[in-house]
Amino acid sequence: MDNAFLSSLLTALVLGIIISGIYALFAVGLSLLFGVMDIVNVAHGELFTIGAYLAFIGIVLLLLHPLLALVGVIVGSLAIGFGAYFLTIRPLHHRLGRRPKAPVYLVLTLGLSIFLQNIVLAMAGGNFKVIPSYISGTTNFLNLVFVSRYRVFIFLISMAVVMGLFLFLKYTRTGLAIRAVKENSAAAQAVGIKVDQIYLITFGLVGVLAGLSGALLTPIYRVFPTVGAILTIKAFAIIVLGGMGNLVGALIGSFVIGISESIAVMFISTDWKDLVAFAIMIVILIIRPSGIMKGE
Amino acid sequence: MALQIEEVHSGYGDIEILKGVHLTGALGKVTGLIGPNGAGKSTLLKTIFGYLKPSKGKILFKDQEITNRSPREILERGISYVAQTEGLFPHMTVKENLRLGGFLIRDKKLLQDRIDWVLNLSNLKGRARQAAGSLSGGERRILEIGRGLMLDPDLVLLDEPSAALAPLLVDYVFNHIRQINDQGKTSFLIVEQNVNLILERADYVYAMQLGTVAHGGPPEDFKRDERLRKLFLGKG
Numbered sequence: 001m002d003n004a005f006l007s008s009l010l011t012a013l014v015l016g017i018i019i020s021g022i023y024a025l026f027a028v029g030l031s032l033l034f035g036v037m038d039i040v041n042v043a044h045g046e047l048f049t050i051g052a053y054l055a056f057i058g059i060v061l062l063l064l065h066p067l068l069a070l071v072g073v074i075v076g077s078l079a080i081g082f083g084a085y086f087l088t089i090r091p092l093h094h095r096l097g098r099r100p101k102a103p104v105y106l107v108l109t110l111g112l113s114i115f116l117q118n119i120v121l122a123m124a125g126g127n128f129k130v131i132p133s134y135i136s137g138t139t140n141f142l143n144l145v146f147v148s149r150y151r152v153f154i155f156l157i158s159m160a161v162v163m164g165l166f167l168f169l170k171y172t173r174t175g176l177a178i179r180a181v182k183e184n185s186a187a188a189q190a191v192g193i194k195v196d197q198i199y200l201i202t203f204g205l206v207g208v209l210a211g212l213s214g215a216l217l218t219p220i221y222r223v224f225p226t227v228g229a230i231l232t233i234k235a236f237a238i239i240v241l242g243g244m245g246n247l248v249g250a251l252i253g254s255f256v257i258g259i260s261e262s263i264a265v266m267f268i269s270t271d272w273k274d275l276v277a278f279a280i281m282i283v284i285l286i287i288r289p290s291g292i293m294k295g296e
Numbered sequence: 297m298a299l300q301i302e303e304v305h306s307g308y309g310d311i312e313i314l315k316g317v318h319l320t321g322a323l324g325k326v327t328g329l330i331g332p333n334g335a336g337k338s339t340l341l342k343t344i345f346g347y348l349k350p351s352k353g354k355i356l357f358k359d360q361e362i363t364n365r366s367p368r369e370i371l372e373r374g375i376s377y378v379a380q381t382e383g384l385f386p387h388m389t390v391k392e393n394l395r396l397g398g399f400l401i402r403d404k405k406l407l408q409d410r411i412d413w414v415l416n417l418s419n420l421k422g423r424a425r426q427a428a429g430s431l432s433g434g435e436r437r438i439l440e441i442g443r444g445l446m447l448d449p450d451l452v453l454l455d456e457p458s459a460a461l462a463p464l465l466v467d468y469v470f471n472h473i474r475q476i477n478d479q480g481k482t483s484f485l486i487v488e489q490n491v492n493l494i495l496e497r498a499d500y501v502y503a504m505q506l507g508t509v510a511h512g513g514p515p516e517d518f519k520r521d522e523r524l525r526k527l528f529l530g531k532g
Contacts, residue, residue, distance in 0.1 A: 180385055186347075192368040
C-alpha cells in the first residue's frame with residue numbers, strides 16, 4: 001500500500017469519524033423521541049435548520065462570540081422544542097384523551113415540517129447563508145492526515161453532548177423517569193411519574209440536540225430552508241440501522257454510516273454518497289429488521 | 297381499611313363497566329375481589345387508582361375524597377397499584393425498578409433504606425443488578441409487588457397476582473403477600489380469578505357481578521352459602 005493511498009484512506013476514516021459525531025448528535029435525538037413517544041418526527045430536520053439559522057443570526061448578524069451564540073442556539077432550540085410540544089402534540093393528546101397511533105404523529109410532524117420550512121423561507125429567503133469557520137488552522141495526525149481544527153472541535157463537542165445525554169439518562173432522577181416512560185409509560189404513571197412533563201422535557205432535549213447539530217455544522221455546509229430535511233432522511237437510515245428507539249444503536253449506526261460514506265467516496269462519485277446510507281439500511285432491514293442493537 | 301366507594305360508575309369511553317359500585321364495608325388485611333370475567337374487578341382497581349375517571353359517584357380513602365385524582369396524587373395518599381401484566385421496566389435492573397417505585401421519595405437515604413428493605417423482603421438482594429426482564433415469572437411478580445411497597449403504602453391494589461403463573465409460583469407469591477402483611481401496616485385489595493385460592497388466602501371477600509358488588513363477607517360465607525357457591529364457585 002503506497003503512502004498516498006494510506007494517507008487518503010486515513011483521511012477518509014478521520015473525516016468519516018468526525019461527521020459521524022454530528023450524525024450521532026442529530027440521530028440520537030430522533031431515536032430518543034421515537035423511543036419515548038413513538039413519534040417518527042419528520043420535522044426533526046427543521047429543528048436542525050432553525051438551529052443553523054439561529055447560529056447565523058448570532059454569529060453573522062449580531063456578531064456575538066461563537067460560544068455565546070451557541071448558548072443562544074441551545075436556549076432558542078429548547079424553546080422551539082417546548083413550543084412544538086405545546087402547540088401540536090399536547091393539544092392532540094388532550095383532544096384524544098390518550099396518545100394517538102404512530103401514523104397520526106407521522107402526518108402531524110410532516111405538516112409541522114412543511115410549515116416550519118415555509119416559515120423559514122418567508123423570513124430568511126431561499127438564498128444560501130454562510131457562517132465563516134470561527135476556529136482556523138489544521139491538525140496533523142501522524143503527518144498523514146490533515147484535518148481542519150474546526151472539524152475536530154465539532155466532533156469533540158458532539159461527542160461530549162451525546163455522552164452527557166447518556167450520563168444524564170443513566171444517573172439523574174429525570175433521566176431515570178425518561179427511561180421509565182420509554183420502557184413502559186403506564187407503569188411509569190403508576191409509580192408517580194408525570195408522563196406529560198417527561199414528554200415536554202424530551203421534546204426540549206430533542207430540540208436542543210437537533211438545533212445544536214445544525215449550529216455546529218453550518219460553518220462547513222451552507223444554510224438554506226430545506227438543509228435539515230436531507231439530513232432527516234439520513235438520520236432515519238441511521239436509527240433503523242441501529243434499532244429504532246435504541247440510543248446506543250443510533251450512536252453505532254451514526255459511525256457505521258458516517259465512516260462508510262466517507263470511505264465510499266474514495267471509490268465512487270460524491271453524487272452517489274447518500275446512496276451508501278440507504279443501501280446499508282436496506283441490507284440491515286432484510287437481514288436484521290430490528291437493527292444492530294434491537295430496537296422497537 | 298378506610299376505603300369507601302359510593303355508587304361509582306366508570307368504564308372505557310362510552311362503555312360503562314361499573315354500574316354503581318358500592319363498597320363501604322370492612323376490608324381485611326388481605327381483601328379479595330372475585331367475580332366472572334367482565335364483572336368490572338380490574339376496572340374498579342383502575343378507577344380507584346385514578347387511571348379511569350368515574351362518571352358518577354365518590355371514592356374516599358381515610359376520609360379524604362380521591363375521586364378524579366391523578367395516580368400520582370393517589371400514590372401520595374397511600375395507595376399503590378400493581379398491574380395485571382407487564383408492569384415492570386424489563387430492561388432496567390431490579391434496583392432501578394425499585395428506585396422508580398420510590399420515585400416520590402426525595403430523601404436519598406430513606407430511598408436506599410426502602411430499597412434495602414424491599415430487596416431483603418423479596419429475597420432479591422443478590423439480583424439487584426440483574427435486568428428485571430431476566431427474572432423468573434414468580435420473581436417478576438414479587439418485584440412488582442415489592443415496587444408497590446416502596447412508598448410504604450397503606451393499601452396495595454393488586455390485579456391478579458396469579459395470572460400466568462404456575463401453581464408453585466402462585467404459592468410463592470401469596471406467601472410473600474402474607475409475610476409483608478405480618479411485617480407492616482400494608483393491606484391488600486386483590487383481584488383474583490382463582491376463587492378457591494383467594495377464599496383460602498383472604499380475610500374478607502367481595503364478589504362482583506355485572507358491574508356492581510353483589511356480596512361482601514368473610515370467605516366462610518362463600519363456602520357455606522349455597523347460593524354464593526353456585527354463583528361464584530360454580531358448585532351446587
